[in-house]
Amino acid sequence: MKGRLFWFALLFIGISWTANTIYAYSKQLAEPIFLDHYIDTFMPGDDYLTFYYLTNKDDVSHISHVNLGGVTGYIANEHFQFDYGFHFDSTVNLQTFTHHALRSIQVDLNAIELEDALKDGPITFNEIDLFFSNGKGVTASIGEVTILQDYPDDELLRSLGASGSNDNWSMAYYQALESLRIEDVTNHLGKTIKDQLLITINSTTRKATSHDDLHWDDGAGINIWDAEFPYEVKKDDNFYVHTQISPEFIGSLSTGLVFSGTTVSGKSFETYHPLYSQQPYLTQKDVDKLIAEKGGAQ
Amino acid sequence: MKTAINLLFWGYLLVVLNIQIGIDLLPDPLGYLLIASGCSRLQDQHPIAQKARLFSTLMIFISFPTVFINLSEATSFGWSSYSMAIMFLQLIVVYFLFAILQDIVREYGEDRLLNRTNSSYTIYISLNLLLLAALSFSMNIPEVVGGTIILILIVATLIMEIVLLVLLRAIRRAVPSRFALDIKENKPMFIEEDYS
Numbered sequence: 479m480k481g482r483l484f485w486f487a488l489l490f491i492g493i494s495w496t497a498n499t500i501y502a503y504s505k506q507l508a509e510p511i512f513l514d515h516y517i518d519t520f521m522p523g524d525d526y527l528t529f530y531y532l533t534n535k536d537d538v539s540h541i542s543h544v545n546l547g548g549v550t551g552y553i554a555n556e557h558f559q560f561d562y563g564f565h566f567d568s569t570v571n572l573q574t575f576t577h578h579a580l581r582s583i584q585v586d587l588n589a590i591e592l593e594d595a596l597k598d599g600p601i602t603f604n605e606i607d608l609f610f611s612n613g614k615g616v617t618a619s620i621g622e623v624t625i626l627q628d629y630p631d632d633e634l635l636r637s638l639g640a641s642g643s644n645d646n647w648s649m650a651y652y653q654a655l656e657s658l659r660i661e662d663v664t665n666h667l668g669k670t671i672k673d674q675l676l677i678t679i680n681s682t683t684r685k686a687t688s689h690d691d692l693h694w695d696d697g698a699g700i701n702i703w704d705a706e707f708p709y710e711v712k713k714d715d716n717f718y719v720h721t722q723i724s725p726e727f728i729g730s731l732s733t734g735l736v737f738s739g740t741t742v743s744g745k746s747f748e749t750y751h752p753l754y755s756q757q758p759y760l761t762q763k764d765v766d767k768l769i770a771e772k773g774g775a776q
Numbered sequence: 777m778k779t780a781i782n783l784l785f786w787g788y789l790l791v792v793l794n795i796q797i798g799i800d801l802l803p804d805p806l807g808y809l810l811i812a813s814g815c816s817r818l819q820d821q822h823p824i825a826q827k828a829r830l831f832s833t834l835m836i837f838i839s840f841p842t843v844f845i846n847l848s849e850a851t852s853f854g855w856s857s858y859s860m861a862i863m864f865l866q867l868i869v870v871y872f873l874f875a876i877l878q879d880i881v882r883e884y885g886e887d888r889l890l891n892r893t894n895s896s897y898t899i900y901i902s903l904n905l906l907l908l909a910a911l912s913f914s915m916n917i918p919e920v921v922g923g924t925i926i927l928i929l930i931v932a933t934l935i936m937e938i939v940l941l942v943l944l945r946a947i948r949r950a951v952p953s954r955f956a957l958d959i960k961e962n963k964p965m966f967i968e969e970d971y972s
Contacts, residue, residue, distance in 0.1 A: 490909075491909050502915040
């Protein structure tokens, strides 16, 4: 290789390095972007609240604590399973993209502050205040999170089992312990998630009493958003709840449906059906879409 | 001459090898110091060694942070840029080292050793330029694509580091340890072989 060629190649690489660095720098996020979280949960007693966010791939800063609607949240060591506790502070990428990474934090809310906040009823917040170990503070939009005090369940629908798949499809099977007249199906997040969820209910006279006896009736069921209530379920009938989260939904869902109505004996009831999405799995296209929608590039 | 090439060999070995236990036990600045010292001994007979000495002296200071920081684990933007700058400068040092070796072999070596030096130079420099070019794009291409190419190039360049070290030993063996100028022929004259 001639000397001139070597210096020319070095010059080309230098220019390439500069141009690539400028482009990569333009793709850096000024602050983390949180995915949309639709959560309603019952505290205390529940597990940590998990939030997913996009950050720069080489971001080494750590979130030390958070503030949710005035309640302090501590960061749990969510990555213990990855490193067996050797690197308590490590930032683990759940997914890595060209310039960004998907990470998560698990928040443990201060029980005393939470109890105090819940005295006036459920609390709802749409933003999270993040405090980083380097002293930086950021407020990020997180969707809608509601914390409730009680868990309504009169246990008139006995759970027989549930199954689901990683494309956010799931179904659950119940057995009615009394003849029920379901008059309403509500969700604390209401209209916010209506477009993201397809939920159908169905009941049959099949007398399954255990998970092994169950079979799903494909396609059967009525969409609860369009359903005309009351909906009747006879005693011992199987009651199915089938849910499908929209493939367009990029975020995390942890909520529940409350079935309310009266029994044949005229007693009112409420029963709770939990709904969870899988850990988000994003594509580069999803990441680009999120950044375009929520901004954040420098 | 043998001593000078020995210094180049041990110096470059220190630069290539990293044993990081809190600090680099084989510090790069010490390696560059040995290379600069070797070049300084060679520069009277091989003027090109002056340039190698200049860059290796510069690297004594520039590479100082590598004693304390393991660049393979550093992910921040600043350290990535520094790492790239170190690779650039190291390649320039090696470029001039090869120029010295070619000069020496042309003078004392056989054709076979000269061919070996030339082909090692071409492959070494080409692979390292390719690696630097790939690394410059790596920050903007998906890891699955860039990672594979870079991994292959890293393995290839590591092999070439060994090739260069072995070549340095071969050239050391080929050159006479003492010589005098044959006035009649106006060329170096072999006096005795030094097996030390």
